[in-house]
Amino acid sequence: MTTAAALAPSSATLPASAEEYTSSNSPTLLDSARDLWSYRELFFYLAWRDITIRYRQTILGATWAVLQPLITMLVFTFLFGVVVKVDRGGIPAPIFYFSALLPWMYFAATVASAGNSLVSNGDLIKKVYFPRLILPGAGALVGLADMAIGAVILVGMMSYYSVLSWRLIFWLPLTVLLFAFSFGIGVILSALNVKYRDVRHAIPFLIQIWMFLTPVIYPTKAIPNQFRLLLALNPLSGIIEAFRWTVAPSVPLDRSSLSLSIGATILVLAIGTIYFRRVEAYFTDIV
Amino acid sequence: MLREVLVNLFRSTLRKQPKEDRQILWALRDVDFQLQAGEVLGIVGRNGAGKSTLLKILSRITRPTSGSIRVRGKVASLLEVGTGFHEELTGRENIYLSGCILGMAKKRIDAKLDEIVAFSEIEQFIDTPIKRYSSGMKMRLGFAVAANLESDILIVDEVLAVGDGEFQRKCLRAMSDLHSSGRTVLFVSHNLAAVHSLCSRAIWIDRGCVKGEGKPADVIKSYLAAFSATDDIVRDLTEVADRSGGGDIRFTRIEILTADRTSSAAVSCGDSFVVRLYFDAKRDVVQPIFGLDIQTSIGIMVAQVHTHNSGFDIPLLRAGSGHIDVRIDDLNLVPGRYILSLFAANYGHIYHDVLPNCVAMEVQTSNRYGLMRGLQKNPIVMFASSWEMGQRRNGSHSLPVQASLAGSRS
Numbered sequence: 001m002t003t004a005a006a007l008a009p010s011s012a013t014l015p016a017s018a019e020e021y022t023s024s025n026s027p028t029l030l031d032s033a034r035d036l037w038s039y040r041e042l043f044f045y046l047a048w049r050d051i052t053i054r055y056r057q058t059i060l061g062a063t064w065a066v067l068q069p070l071i072t073m074l075v076f077t078f079l080f081g082v083v084v085k086v087d088r089g090g091i092p093a094p095i096f097y098f099s100a101l102l103p104w105m106y107f108a109a110t111v112a113s114a115g116n117s118l119v120s121n122g123d124l125i126k127k128v129y130f131p132r133l134i135l136p137g138a139g140a141l142v143g144l145a146d147m148a149i150g151a152v153i154l155v156g157m158m159s160y161y162s163v164l165s166w167r168l169i170f171w172l173p174l175t176v177l178l179f180a181f182s183f184g185i186g187v188i189l190s191a192l193n194v195k196y197r198d199v200r201h202a203i204p205f206l207i208q209i210w211m212f213l214t215p216v217i218y219p220t221k222a223i224p225n226q227f228r229l230l231l232a233l234n235p236l237s238g239i240i241e242a243f244r245w246t247v248a249p250s251v252p253l254d255r256s257s258l259s260l261s262i263g264a265t266i267l268v269l270a271i272g273t274i275y276f277r278r279v280e281a282y283f284t285d286i287v
Numbered sequence: 288m289l290r291e292v293l294v295n296l297f298r299s300t301l302r303k304q305p306k307e308d309r310q311i312l313w314a315l316r317d318v319d320f321q322l323q324a325g326e327v328l329g330i331v332g333r334n335g336a337g338k339s340t341l342l343k344i345l346s347r348i349t350r351p352t353s354g355s356i357r358v359r360g361k362v363a364s365l366l367e368v369g370t371g372f373h374e375e376l377t378g379r380e381n382i383y384l385s386g387c388i389l390g391m392a393k394k395r396i397d398a399k400l401d402e403i404v405a406f407s408e409i410e411q412f413i414d415t416p417i418k419r420y421s422s423g424m425k426m427r428l429g430f431a432v433a434a435n436l437e438s439d440i441l442i443v444d445e446v447l448a449v450g451d452g453e454f455q456r457k458c459l460r461a462m463s464d465l466h467s468s469g470r471t472v473l474f475v476s477h478n479l480a481a482v483h484s485l486c487s488r489a490i491w492i493d494r495g496c497v498k499g500e501g502k503p504a505d506v507i508k509s510y511l512a513a514f515s516a517t518d519d520i521v522r523d524l525t526e527v528a529d530r531s532g533g534g535d536i537r538f539t540r541i542e543i544l545t546a547d548r549t550s551s552a553a554v555s556c557g558d559s560f561v562v563r564l565y566f567d568a569k570r571d572v573v574q575p576i577f578g579l580d581i582q583t584s585i586g587i588m589v590a591q592v593h594t595h596n597s598g599f600d601i602p603l604l605r606a607g608s609g610h611i612d613v614r615i616d617d618l619n620l621v622p623g624r625y626i627l628s629l630f631a632a633n634y635g636h637i638y639h640d641v642l643p644n645c646v647a648m649e650v651q652t653s654n655r656y657g658l659m660r661g662l663q664k665n666p667i668v669m670f671a672s673s674w675e676m677g678q679r680r681n682g683s684h685s686l687p688v689q690a691s692l693a694g695s696r697s
Contacts, residue, residue, distance in 0.1 A: 021347070021358045045387045053375040056416070127366045128388055129347040284349040 024136050033275060035131045042130055046138035050113070051145050060224075065146040066153055069105055073097040074162045076217060086218050091248045095154075099247040100240050105235065106143045106225060108207045114139035114186025115203050118194050122287040132280050133273070140183040147175070156206050157185055158207045164278045169248040174246070177265060178239055184268030191276045192287050219256070232257045235264035298630045309614070314340040316495045317352075324360070324439070327412050327465075327472040329503055331479065333529055337495040342366065342444050345473065360439030360471070361469035363390050367444075369429030369493065374418035378428055385432045397627055407431035426454060432459040441465060442473045459485070477643070479586025480505050507585045511626055511644060522646050524565075524629075529555060529643065535572055536631040536639040539608070540565035541646055554648060556669065557655025559616040564629065566640075571606040575639065577611050580628040581620070582644070588622065589667055595634065619669045622652040622659070628683050 027035075036043075055061040077093040080086040085265045114136035118125065121135055151171065158164045177206040214236045215223075223231055231237050238254065238261030245253045316335045322328055332338050343349045345356060346364035355591045371388035372381050377487055382403055386396040396403075404410055407427045410421075417425055443462070455478075461487050476482055482489060482503055489506035493513070499506045520688035544550065546559040554560050565578065578593025592613055594601065627646045631639040652659050656669035 021362075022355060041393055042387050045384055049376065049384055051374060052380070053373060056375045089560070122372060124388070125347065127342075127370050128364060129362075281350040282341065 026042045027277075032131065032133075033038065036133060039130050039134060043134045043137055043141070046134060047141035050138060050142045053227065065149045068146075069098060069101045069150050070153065072101055072105075077102075078200065080217055087222060087249075089219055089221060091244075091249055092156055092163070095161060095163065095247055096219075096244070097217075098150075098154055098157060099244050102147055102154065102239055102242045103178050104211065104214065104216045104236075105150075105185060106147045106178060108211070110140045110143040110179075110182040110205055111185050111189065111207060113142065114183065115189035115193055116200055117186070117282060118190045119197070119200065119287060125285055125287055132283060133187065133276060136186040137183060140179055140186055143182070144175070144179065154247070159230065165247065171243070174242055177262065180269055181235060181239065181261070183266040184265060184272040187266070187272035187276050191272075194283050195279070208255050210234070210236070213237075215244075219244075219251070220257075232260060235261040235268075237261070290404065311438045311494050315344075315492075318354075318492070318495075318497055320490060320497065320500065322471060322473065323566045324471050325469050326488055327352060327474060327486045329482035329489040329506075330473065330475040330492060331477075331482060331489060332492040332498075338492050339366075339444055341492065342442050342473065346442055348416070356485055358440065361390065362440045363436045363438035363443065365433045365436075365440040365444065366402075368433065368440075369550075370431065372417060372425065375416055375545055377416050378407075378413040378420070379404075382430065382432055384604070385429070386436075388551060389432065389436055390438060391436060394439065398435055403431045404437050406434060423454070430454070430458060430461070434458075436468075436628040440471045440473070443477045445477065452517060454619040471656050479511070479582075480588065483585055483587075486526075490528065504585055511584055511586065524645060527645055529645075530640060532631070532638040534639065536566050536568045536575060536619075538566050538629055538640055539632065540610075541627075541629070543648065544612075546616075548612065553651055554618060555651040555655070556618060556620065556622050556659075557653050558618050560618065561612050561614045563610050563612050565610040567608045568604055568606050572633070572639070574633060575601055576632050576634060577601075577613075578630050578632075579613070580625065580630075581628045581648075582627065582628070583667060584624045587667065589625070593630075597598050615653075617671075618650065619656060619671070620650050621662070621666055621669055622647050623648045629666060 028103050055064060058064070073094055076097045081088075081093045081096075115134040117139045118132065125132065125135075155164070155168070158168075189199055189203065211217075213231065213234050215231065220228065220231065220237065220241055238257035238259075241251075241254055242258050242261075262275070300589070318337075318341060330338050332340065336568055340349075342364065343366075345358070346362060348364070348366075359511075369385070371385040373384065373490045376384060379400075382400065383393070383396055385401075387393065391399075404413055407413075407424075408429075409424050409427060412420065412424065417428070420428070459481055462472075462474070462481070472485075474482065486503045489499075489501070489503040490497055491506050498513075512550050522541050524540055542563040542565075543554060544561040544563055546561060548561055548563075553626060562579065564579075576593055576595045578589060578591060578595070579593070581590045582588050587657045594616065596610075597613075623650045626644045627648055628644055629640070629642045629646075635641070656671065
């Protein structure tokens with residue numbers, strides 16, 4: 001039923017540079033990238049929203065961002081320094097744990113919030129258009145704020161123990177790597193979560209187990225040789241050990257596991273974005 | 288969305304369908320139209336017809352299963368008021384968030400912030416978290432943001448259905464401002480009068496297909512005509528599908544009777560008549576309110592007649608069947624076709640049965656209010672009236688000094 005009858009065509013004209021959009025069943029990578037770029041403000045706004053509301057109407061406010069790693073660190077120091085003695089290779093306990101806990105907690109928080117981001121923002125998805133990739137992305141951005149606060153505390157601790165080192169500068173590229181990896185995992189989980197809600201229940205469990213498989217509580221050295229390869233397969237091992245290397249003068253940098261982590265991150269990002277783009281079209285119908 | 292699928296499911300099972308189609312439920316089928324810049328397109332149709340799905344596709348929220356859309360210009364969609372609002376944020380913060388979600392750049396929001404706050408009329412509470420706002424305040428804030436969007440194309444879905452009269456009037460004014468500003472608008476609404484006055488073009492969608500297209504008045508007429516297909520004087524209401532409400536009271540039948548309730552009759556202009564509404568009450572209902580709305584054939588509301596306004600209080604309605612009569616005296620509607628909507632409710636927006644546009648009533652001509660000649664521009668009502676010529680200084684009159692129409696009180 002073609003309708004070309006133009007009743008009272010208006011005199012309003014669009015500028016030649018007006019955006020044009022044609023739906024087809026598979027937008028190109030360039031289109032998606034352009035789309036994401038035009039919505040970049042929303043990306044920061046959603047992250048800002050999540051950060052702002054977190055500590056509204058609380059007494060402690062942003063101190064919560066510091067208390068969590070701090071208290072965990074104290075508990076670990078007691079448990080694994082006194083009760084079950086773990087050889088830390090001469091690194092002061094608070095630094096040993098804190099430097100690993102900060103990136104670990106970022107990873108855990110990001111995976112949890114990014115993984116659920118699509119479902120918890122379901123109402124928004126059903127009402128407005130924006131590139132859906134922004135949602136897990138905003139989740140990944142939010143955790144950085146907590147990590148930044150924690151990093152300040154870490155610097156304080158390091159000067160207390162007189163181990164302040166220039167290698168702290170590597171936190172910047174390492175954070176980028178960590179962000180990329182967490183974002184990639186978050187993207188995959190969020191896309192899966194829309195269709196299979198089991199993911200939401202699986203995430204806390206997954207994180208728990210993952211922590212034991214990552215050298216957060218113990219140094220890699222403590223693992224017997226035959227299992228060290230297995231540990232190295234966990235991309236986070238390389239990243240966390242690298243974080244620890246920046247604060248501990250005695251630990252040599254494990255380049256091979258770090259390279260593995262970089263490779264795994266790229267892989268995860270690629271798989272994540274491909275899968276996400278493939279199922280994005282149907283989110284609205286099933287969220 | 289789910290509701291639309293379910294309603295389509297219901298309809299599909301009633302129709303005979305070829306075997307392969309039975310598995311697939313199309314929310315929209317073979318929809319094909321073009322919209323030029325500056326046009327205001329109204330989309331009408333029953334609940335579940337596919338209108339919201341169409342808007343979602345045009346807003347890029349969901350993709351068509353087959354076919355394509357082509358959009359030129361920036362699109363802003365208003366599928367609900369207060370999109371993106373978060374309870375913990377203040378009004379001001381929500382303006383930024385919502386504005387950004389709806390596509391406004393931060394710089395634009397900064398520039399328009401004062402305008403938006405003024406439009407919303409909640410300046411003094413703008414820095415309080417919106418979880419403290421009343422629902423009316425939230426709506427005003429949401430609409431203030433929406434009304435100040437700057438996009439080439441605006442897609443609006445029944446946003447005007449919520450809110451009190453004052454708010455709706457404000458919305459309509461904002462909509463007509465948009466219209467005159469030359470923006471392209473797609474407008475889905477059940478408020479047919481609004482569609483009629485705001486839109487330059489209209490489409491009627493029924494069960495996923497475009498059933499009518501063209502001038503708003505024509506499309507609305509054919510849309511309403513399909514509703515109340517018969518103007519029987521007695522109508523069985525039990526099978527009417529388009530109804531909502533809790534269900535404690537259900538209308539079963541409607542009859543139009545003469546004023547002395549002896550027999551059913553057609554109604555003429557100026558008649559007194561009785562509308563008898565039969566109902567079933569599933570349980571005892573305290574203080575129910577019964578009412579009917581009368582609209583013209585293009586959806587302009589003429590009258591609302593209900594027990595609450597008439598002061599007819601029913602302390603307790605016992606479970607069981609029964610009927611209630613309303614007598615209307617000296618009907619002064621211009622002859623023509625009118626559409627009735629019925630409702631049974633309780634004060635406080637508790638609806639038991641709502642049947643929008645369920646019955647048509649044809650008002651026949653009569654001389655009660657005049658000779659019915661020379662009427663222009665489709666008036667809706669007639670009044671008992673009389674004319675009198677003033678005294679002239681000279682000459683005699685060649686016409687009666689007073690001419691009173693039948694029906695006047697002189």
